Amino acid sequence: MTLLTPILIVPAVAGLLCLVLRSRRAMELANVFAFGITLALSLRLLAAVLAPPYAVTESSEFFRADALSAWMVLLISVVSLGSSLYAGRYFRRDLAAGAVTAGRVKEFFVLTPIFTAGMFLVVLANNLGVMWFALEATALSSVLLVALYNRKTSLEAAWKYVILGSLGLALALFGTVFTYAAAVDRQSATLPSFNWSHLMLVAGQLDPRMIKLAFVFVLVGYGTKAGLAPMHTWLPDAHSEAPSPTSAMLSGVSLKVTLYALLRFHILTTACLGTPFSRTLLLVFGLGSMFLAAPFILVQTNLKRLLAYSSLEHVGLICVGIGLNSPITIFGALLHMGYHALTKPVLFFAAGNIHQTCHTLQMRLIGLGVAKVLPLTAVCMGLAAASATGLPPFGLFFSELTVLSGGFAAGHILVSTLVLAALLASFCGILYQLTRILPGTPKIARNANAAALDSVPAMGLMLGALVVFSVWLPTPLLEVMERARDIIGGVQ
Amino acid sequence: MNPLQSELASQWITLLAAGMLVIQLLMVVQRMLLTNIRLFALQSLMLTAIAAIVAYFHNAAHVYWVAGLTLLGKVFFLPWLLNRQVRRIQIHQEIEPLFNSTASMLLCGGLTLLGYIVARPFTSLERLGNNTLGTAITLLLTGFFLMFNRRKAITQVLALLTVENGVMLAAVALSTYGMPLVVELGIFFDLMVAVMVLGLLVYRIRETFASMDVDKLSQLKG
Numbered sequence: 001m002t003l004l005t006p007i008l009i010v011p012a013v014a015g016l017l018c019l020v021l022r023s024r025r026a027m028e029l030a031n032v033f034a035f036g037i038t039l040a041l042s043l044r045l046l047a048a049v050l051a052p053p054y055a056v057t058e059s060s061e062f063f064r065a066d067a068l069s070a071w072m073v074l075l076i077s078v079v080s081l082g083s084s085l086y087a088g089r090y091f092r093r094d095l096a097a098g099a100v101t102a103g104r105v106k107e108f109f110v111l112t113p114i115f116t117a118g119m120f121l122v123v124l125a126n127n128l129g130v131m132w133f134a135l136e137a138t139a140l141s142s143v144l145l146v147a148l149y150n151r152k153t154s155l156e157a158a159w160k161y162v163i164l165g166s167l168g169l170a171l172a173l174f175g176t177v178f179t180y181a182a183a184v185d186r187q188s189a190t191l192p193s194f195n196w197s198h199l200m201l202v203a204g205q206l207d208p209r210m211i212k213l214a215f216v217f218v219l220v221g222y223g224t225k226a227g228l229a230p231m232h233t234w235l236p237d238a239h240s241e242a243p244s245p246t247s248a249m250l251s252g253v254s255l256k257v258t259l260y261a262l263l264r265f266h267i268l269t270t271a272c273l274g275t276p277f278s279r280t281l282l283l284v285f286g287l288g289s290m291f292l293a294a295p296f297i298l299v300q301t302n303l304k305r306l307l308a309y310s311s312l313e314h315v316g317l318i319c320v321g322i323g324l325n326s327p328i329t330i331f332g333a334l335l336h337m338g339y340h341a342l343t344k345p346v347l348f349f350a351a352g353n354i355h356q357t358c359h360t361l362q363m364r365l366i367g368l369g370v371a372k373v374l375p376l377t378a379v380c381m382g383l384a385a386a387s388a389t390g391l392p393p394f395g396l397f398f399s400e401l402t403v404l405s406g407g408f409a410a411g412h413i414l415v416s417t418l419v420l421a422a423l424l425a426s427f428c429g430i431l432y433q434l435t436r437i438l439p440g441t442p443k444i445a446r447n448a449n450a451a452a453l454d455s456v457p458a459m460g461l462m463l464g465a466l467v468v469f470s471v472w473l474p475t476p477l478l479e480v481m482e483r484a485r486d487i488i489g490g491v492q
Numbered sequence: 493m494n495p496l497q498s499e500l501a502s503q504w505i506t507l508l509a510a511g512m513l514v515i516q517l518l519m520v521v522q523r524m525l526l527t528n529i530r531l532f533a534l535q536s537l538m539l540t541a542i543a544a545i546v547a548y549f550h551n552a553a554h555v556y557w558v559a560g561l562t563l564l565g566k567v568f569f570l571p572w573l574l575n576r577q578v579r580r581i582q583i584h585q586e587i588e589p590l591f592n593s594t595a596s597m598l599l600c601g602g603l604t605l606l607g608y609i610v611a612r613p614f615t616s617l618e619r620l621g622n623n624t625l626g627t628a629i630t631l632l633l634t635g636f637f638l639m640f641n642r643r644k645a646i647t648q649v650l651a652l653l654t655v656e657n658g659v660m661l662a663a664v665a666l667s668t669y670g671m672p673l674v675v676e677l678g679i680f681f682d683l684m685v686a687v688m689v690l691g692l693l694v695y696r697i698r699e700t701f702a703s704m705d706v707d708k709l710s711q712l713k714g
Binding site: 130133134136137140147150151152153156159166167170177178180194209213236237240 | 685711
C-alpha cells in the first residue's frame with residue numbers, strides 16, 4: 001500500500017480545495033482535516049520504517065523515507081495540526097478587529113497546506129535536486145504568509161526573508177550541482193542517478209575535493225534558510241512579523257526541515273571523506289548561533305522577536321549535538337527537535353493572544369499583569385517557557401542534558417562548557433523577560449474577552465503531548481529516533 | 493562524436509560563457525533599468541545557445557527541453573514581466589548604485605579574479621569548455637555584488653536572476669548534460685513563481701511605502 005504519495009497529496013489537495021471554497025469555516029475544517037489525516041499517515045509511516053528493510057520507497061525510488069524522514073514527517077504533521085487548530089479562531093478575532101481582510105485569510109488557508117506539502121516533499125524526496133526545489137517552494141509559499149498583514153514592517157520582513165532566502169538557496173543549488181558533478185562518471189556517457197540513496201552507495205568513489213566544496217556551499221546556503229548565525233538576520237524579522245500560526249510553523253518545523261536537508265549532505269560528506277570536516281563546521285556554526293542568540297534574548301524588547309531568538313539558540317544546540325557526533329549527543333539532538341517542535345508553537349500562540357489583546361508586542365507597553373488579564377494564556381505560556389528554558393520535568397531539560405552529558409562523556413570538555421554557558425545565559429534571559437509581563441497587577445485596563453478560552457484546544461494539544469512525551473516515550477518513537485541516530489552517525 | 497566536433501563544441505561554449513560574463517560586467521556599469529532587463533535577456537539567450545550546443549553535439553534530447561524552457565522563460569517571459577512591472581509602477585528609470593561605475597568595475601574585476609582562483613583546482617573536472625566553472629562562480633559573486641550595490645527592489649530581483657544563470661552554467665559545464673529533467677523542470681518552475689512572488693511584493697511595497705528604495709525598509713532591528 002502506498003503511503004508516501006498520500007502524505008504529499010492530501011495537504012496539496014486541501015490547499016487547492018480552499019481556493020474554491022467560499023465559507024471560512026469550511027476552509028478551517030479542510031485544513032484541520034488534511035493535517036489530521038497526514039498525522040494518522042505519519043504514524044503508519046513510523047511503523048513502516050521500523051520493519052525491514054527499514055526504508056519505504058515509492059515511484060521507483062523517487063520518494064524514499066527512512067527513520068530520519070519519518071521522524072520529520074511526524075513533527076511537521078503535529079505542528080501543522082496544532083497551528084491549523086489555532087488559526088481558525090485567531091483569524092476570526094483578527095477579522096473582528098479589522099486587522100486583516102477576508103481575502104487575506106483565504107490566502108492563509110490556501111498557502112499553509114501548500115507550505116506543509118512542500119515541507120513533506122523536502123523530507124520524502126530521494127533526489128537531492130527535488131529536495132532543493134521543494135525547499136524553494138516552502139520559502140515562496142511562506143513569504144506571502146509573512147507579508148499577510150501588509151504592514152510596513154511585515155513587508156520589510158518578507159522582503160528580507162525572500163531575498164536572503166533566495167540568495168541562500170542559490171548558493172545551496174550551486175552546492176547541489178557540485179555534488180551531482182562529483183557523481184558524474186568520467187568515462188561513461190550516461191546520466192548518473194541523483195538519488196541520495198544511490199549517492200550513499202557510491203560515496204567512496206565520489207571526488208572528495210568536489211564534495212568538500214559542495215558542502216561548504218550547501219552549509220552557507222541551507223544554513224541561511226535554517227537561520228544559523230551569522231546568516232540569521234532575516235529570522236527574527238520574519239518570525240515576529242508573520243501571523244502567529246505561521247510563526248509557530250516557521251519556528252517549530254520549517255527551520256528543522258531545512259536542517260534536515262543540510263544533514264543529508266552532512267551524512268553524504270562524512271561517508272565520502274571519512275573525516276570530521278563537515279561535523280566540525282556544524283559544531284562551529286551551532287555554537288556561533290547559540291552565543292549570538294543569548295545577548296539578543298537578554299536585551300530584547302519585542303515578545304515575538306524574543307521567541308525567534310530562542311529558536312535560533314535551539315537550532316544552534318541541535319547543530320552542536322550533531323557536530324559532537326557521539327551516539328548520545330545525536331540522539332539528544334533528535335529528541336531536542338521533537339520537544340522544541342511541541343514547545344515553541346505554544347509560546348507563539350500565547351504571544352498571538354497577547355498581541356490581539358494588548359495590540360502591541362513591545363514588552364514595555366504590554367506591561368505587568370498578563371496573568372490577571374489572560375489567565376489561561378499566561379499559564380500555558382509559563383509552562384511552555386519553563387520547557388523552552390530547559391527546566392525539568394519538561395522534555396527539553398532531558399534533551400539538553402543528553403547532549404551535554406554525551407559531550408562531556410566523549411571528552412569535549414570545552415565545547416560542552418561553552419554550550420552550558422550559552423544555555424544558562426538564555427535561561428536567565430527568557431525568565432527575566434517573561435517576569436516583566438506575566439505576573440503583577442495590570443496598570444492599564446484591558447479588554448480580555450477577545451481571547452477567552454478559544455485557543456485552549458491548540459495549546460492544550462501541544463502542551464499535553466509535551467508533558468506526556470516528556471515522562472513517557474513510547475517504544476516505536478524511541479526506536480525511530482535510534483534508527484535516525486544511526487543514519488546520521490553513519491552506523492550501517 | 494569525433495574529437496574535432498567535440499573541440500568545436502567546447503570552443504563555442506567557452507566563447508558563449510565568456511560572453512555571459514561580459515554582459516554581467518555591462519550590467520554592473522549600466523544605470524538604466526530597462527537596458528539592464530534587456531542585457532539580462534541577452535545573457536539568458538547565450539545560456540540557451542550553450543544548452544542547445546550541448547544538446548546538438550551530444551545528442552541529448554532532454555537538454556533541448558532545457559534550452560527551450562530557458563528561451564521561453566528567461567529570454568521572453570521574465571524580461572516581459574519585469575518590463576511591464578517597471579512601466580506599471582512608473583518608477584524612476586535610473587538606478588542609484590552605492591558605488592560609482594569605476595569603483596564597481598574595479599571591484600568586479602577583483603571578484604572575477606577570485607572566482608577563477610576558487611575554480612582553479614577543479615578545472616580538470618570540467619567536461620565542456622575552458623574555465624566555465626570559473627565563469628559560473630564569477631557570475632555568482634558579481635550577482636551578489638549587484639544585489640548589494642543597488643538599492644531598488646526590482647534590480648535586486650535582476651541580480652538574483654543572474655546568479656541563477658550562473659548556477660545553470662555550472663550545471664552544464666560540470667555534468668555534461670545538466671541535471672535530470674525533473675530537477676531542471678522544478679528549478680524552472682520555482683524561478684517563474686519566485687519572480688511573480690517578488691513582483692507582487694515589489695508592488696505591495698510600492699503601494700505602502702510610495703517608494704521602491706530598499707533603504708526605506710529599515711524599521712526592524714535587534
